[in-house]
Amino acid sequence: MVNGKARKGGRGLKAIDPQDIVAAALRICDEQGLDHLTVRGLATELGIGTMTLYSYFRGKDEILDAIADHVLGEMVVPPADPADPAAVLRTVGYAFLDLMQAHPSVVQLFGTRVTTSQHSLKGGMEAVLTRLVDAGIRDDLAVRCYGFLITYALGFAHYQYPRTWGRGDSDEAAELRRQRRHFYASMPAGEFPTMVELSERLVSLPSDEQFEFGLSMFVNSVLAELKLPQR
Known part of the structure; x- marks a missing residue:
């Protein structure tokens, strides 16, 4: 990528950076789907030439990687009492669902790509696993909980989106x-x-109440595994 480029707009030169490109690409993907994202279409959306866009990203694959990096890396899990594992599990579950409802393209990205970006792994995996471990959900159970919560939210969001x-x-x-x-x-x-x-x-x-039902069943199964009272 090359920083500090400029583009021509109706009122002269306007600064553009990779974040502008990723934001526009994410908007296209969320509204129209990954298949509708093209380098030429994105360049037109931004008001720049195709070759200018290639000076930032080498192609569509690199743009998609940047979208995953941005969305997962900026994932926010609201605070929850670490002494309450049920609250932590529910907070993480809804954080994943909120992310996927806000950005439907992430569902497709998870189904087609594997990210190795440290930024995305920090926000989307390390931070979440840390929350689980700090709540007393450790070792193999923490990994299994993470796996269930992300795939449950992923599958549910995918089912809910067209309904x-x-x-x-x-x-x-x-x-x-x-x-x-x-x-x-x-x-x-x-x-x-x-x-x-x-x-x-x-x-x-396809309602959020249905998601709540499944999440509650899972939380109670984990509490039973931890030998804690069910909620």
């Missing part, structure tokens, strides 16, 4: 839930009796 009726209390989300409920309820009762019977509840499958 937009699962999130939010807006009128639009409520209308989508109504339509989906009607879809389940109107299926042939002779072939789908259970689904028709449960149609009212099936619309909650």
Whole structure:
């Protein structure tokens, strides 16, 4: 990468740096998906020439690595009482989910790339493992908890993303839930009796409440392993 470049805008030269490029690339990926990110399209979005962009990144793969580095490296896990392992586990679980809901492209990145960036490993792994260990969840159990929490959030966010009726209390989300409920309820009762019977509840499958249910089951299993009272 080369720092200190400039680009031409409608009002003359404007400074640009790698962070500007990563932010624009992340926005494209979150809104349209990884497949829609191209070097030419990104350069157009930024108002620079394609060759100028290549002076910062050698290609799309390097840009994707930079996105993962930025998002994971800046991951924030809110504070939780280290004397309360249940609170720590729940905080980590929701931190992963919040990250993936805020940046849907991260779900695709996890499914296609392996990061070796120290910055991303510091924020997305070292800091999280430290929180678990400090809460008394040690050794193999800490690793297993980390593995479950990140993959559970990853899988759930991937399932939830296209099922937009699962999130939010807006009128639009409520209308989508109504339509989906009607879809389940109107299926042939002779072939789908259970689904028709449960149609009212099936619309909650991609909801954050469903994530909470699974997370609670996991937390209680860990508390049992630690011989602590379930919550």
